[in-house]
Amino acid sequence: MKRLLILGAGTGGTIMAQHLRKELDKGKWNITVVDERTDHYYQPGFLFLPFDQYKPEDIVKPITDFIPKGVDFVNSRIENILPEEHKVILADGNALEYDILIVATGSEISPEEIEGMKGKEWGESVFTFYTFEGAKALRDKLRNWKGGRLVVHITEMPIKCPVAPLEFVFLADSFFKEKNMREKVDITYVTPLSGAFTKPKATAALEYLLKEKNIRIEPDFAIESVDNEAKTIIDYGGKIIPFDLLVTVPTNKGSDVIEKSGMGDELNFIPTDKGTLQSKKYPDVFVIGDATNVPTSKAGSVVHFEAEILAENILSYIKGQKMTEEFDGHANCFIETGGGKALLIDFNYDHEPVTGTFPIAGLGPLRLLKESRFNHLGKLAFKWVYWNMLLKGRPIPFVTARMNVAGKDYN
Amino acid sequence: MDKLIAGKTISVTEEGFLTDFSQWDKSIADAIAAENNITITPRHWEVLDYIQNEYKNEVPLSIRKIGKSGVVDIKEFYQLFPMAPLKTATKIAGIPKPVSCI
Numbered sequence: 001m002k003r004l005l006i007l008g009a010g011t012g013g014t015i016m017a018q019h020l021r022k023e024l025d026k027g028k029w030n031i032t033v034v035d036e037r038t039d040h041y042y043q044p045g046f047l048f049l050p051f052d053q054y055k056p057e058d059i060v061k062p063i064t065d066f067i068p069k070g071v072d073f074v075n076s077r078i079e080n081i082l083p084e085e086h087k088v089i090l091a092d093g094n095a096l097e098y099d100i101l102i103v104a105t106g107s108e109i110s111p112e113e114i115e116g117m118k119g120k121e122w123g124e125s126v127f128t129f130y131t132f133e134g135a136k137a138l139r140d141k142l143r144n145w146k147g148g149r150l151v152v153h154i155t156e157m158p159i160k161c162p163v164a165p166l167e168f169v170f171l172a173d174s175f176f177k178e179k180n181m182r183e184k185v186d187i188t189y190v191t192p193l194s195g196a197f198t199k200p201k202a203t204a205a206l207e208y209l210l211k212e213k214n215i216r217i218e219p220d221f222a223i224e225s226v227d228n229e230a231k232t233i234i235d236y237g238g239k240i241i242p243f244d245l246l247v248t249v250p251t252n253k254g255s256d257v258i259e260k261s262g263m264g265d266e267l268n269f270i271p272t273d274k275g276t277l278q279s280k281k282y283p284d285v286f287v288i289g290d291a292t293n294v295p296t297s298k299a300g301s302v303v304h305f306e307a308e309i310l311a312e313n314i315l316s317y318i319k320g321q322k323m324t325e326e327f328d329g330h331a332n333c334f335i336e337t338g339g340g341k342a343l344l345i346d347f348n349y350d351h352e353p354v355t356g357t358f359p360i361a362g363l364g365p366l367r368l369l370k371e372s373r374f375n376h377l378g379k380l381a382f383k384w385v386y387w388n389m390l391l392k393g394r395p396i397p398f399v400t401a402r403m404n405v406a407g408k409d410y411n
Numbered sequence: 412m413d414k415l416i417a418g419k420t421i422s423v424t425e426e427g428f429l430t431d432f433s434q435w436d437k438s439i440a441d442a443i444a445a446e447n448n449i450t451i452t453p454r455h456w457e458v459l460d461y462i463q464n465e466y467k468n469e470v471p472l473s474i475r476k477i478g479k480s481g482v483v484d485i486k487e488f489y490q491l492f493p494m495a496p497l498k499t500a501t502k503i504a505g506i507p508k509p510v511s512c513i
Contacts, residue, residue, distance in 0.1 A: 236489040
């Protein structure tokens with residue numbers, strides 16, 4: 001019996017288990033998934049939780065609800081990965097040997113990277129919505145907050161879901177308007193980038209929205225420290241920004257076990273072939289989702305598209321054939337803009353987000369890079385799609401793993 | 412688009428990043444640096460050499476990586492290339508704008 005071992009039961013690990021259990025002979029291949037957690041989070045929901053738009057129970061379900069029949073789930077911390085020996089050591093010291101390893105251990109926040117970020121104001125006036133607990137604590141804070149300077153801040157790139165902090169400021173603007181206290185809140189968006197986003201056309205659209213909503217942007221800010229006494233953030237160039245409420249996106253890093261295993265780069269992301277998703281160093285190791293260093297967004301839609309490609313490539317690899325499927329970096333993201341509207345962007349390694357129609361060229365019904373109520377409904381509907389289709393490895397109608405250039409307004 | 416830099420016609424992006432590294436030389440670097448109010452010292456060259464080398468080896472550049480390079484720490488990197496150091500330094504070094512966010 002051969003073993004395909006999957007580390008991580010998040011979006012990527014779960015979808016891979018679904019795809020490959022359907023394809024691999026049950027008599028020949030054991031599939032085992034290891035994760036230390038028992039809860040699966042719908043991570044896009046972390047954005048809505050602080051504004052009381054989702055309840056905690058909307059976005060948490062047991063991991064085992066999504067592990068397919070015929071797949072073993074091991075609920076354990078991963079102590080180490082020994083790729084030279086083709087085995088993984090669990091917390092109790094036991095080893096799991098593998099013929100193929102899929103690393104889907106994701107990325108995590110690391111506020112410790114910045115001096116003072118996890119100081120005495122952490123949980124008092126310094127928050128993050130990048131974890132379930134953090135989003136819940138921020139919800140409790142916002143329920144009673146009387147207003148002041150709200151600073152929404154990105155520490156460094158790359159981060160999971162690069163549009164999420166922008167969505168946060170848009171939703172905050174709406175939230176305070178609805179509470180009739182917008183004039184009491186001064187919102188500043190602080191980013192290490194030179195604009196709201198890196199891709200030029202999306203940056204222009206998003207900066208227009210920031211201006212319209214009276215949200216100030218502070219670009220090119222590389223944070224050095226958080227001053228808990230003065231309640232300011234300070235950058236390496238000496239710029240100082242005061243806050244009453246800081247909502248920060250800390251440094252995102254791959255899992256600690258990746259660092260321990262020696263497989264990662266300086267942020268614990270694994271050097272991965274951006275087309276085949278095979279580890280650059282170990283042929284029997286494949287990497288999916290946030291755990292990779294491939295140059296596209298760390299986002300659920302990416303992992304979903306990668307999964308189709310990776311499943312095909314692993315089947316080719318098992319047969320000893322050349323891997324022919326190439327991931328194109330496809331990402332598809334709804335961007336909440338507040339007031340019951342959203343934008344949609346669709347892009348890949350080579351094509352930046354532009355205007356157009358999605359998923360059917362010319363018809364839509366969704367509009368790219370334009371605010372609409374329909375896009376917002378799409379984002380809300382996506383929670384159902386996630387739990388009921390995506391995690392179960394079912395195809396989403398008209399939405400393909402590779403990006404479609406038709407229907408997009410490239411010049 | 413083309414731009415006249417140090418008396419030579421150089422192909423650059425709208426933001427002023429060279430599109431063809433073979434057109435780069437030290438006089439180009441000095442001219443771009445001057446546009447950014449920087450006078451290149453030997454210390455600047457140590458950082459620029461490092462950045463060019465990383466680019467040649469296809470290593471993606473980030474401020475964090477440069478801070479851990481052993482060549483320069485982030486504080487000094489900011490002193491050498493104020494405001495947006497990675498952007499300014501790569502522009503002077505004649506290499507493309509780093510893809511630090513996607």
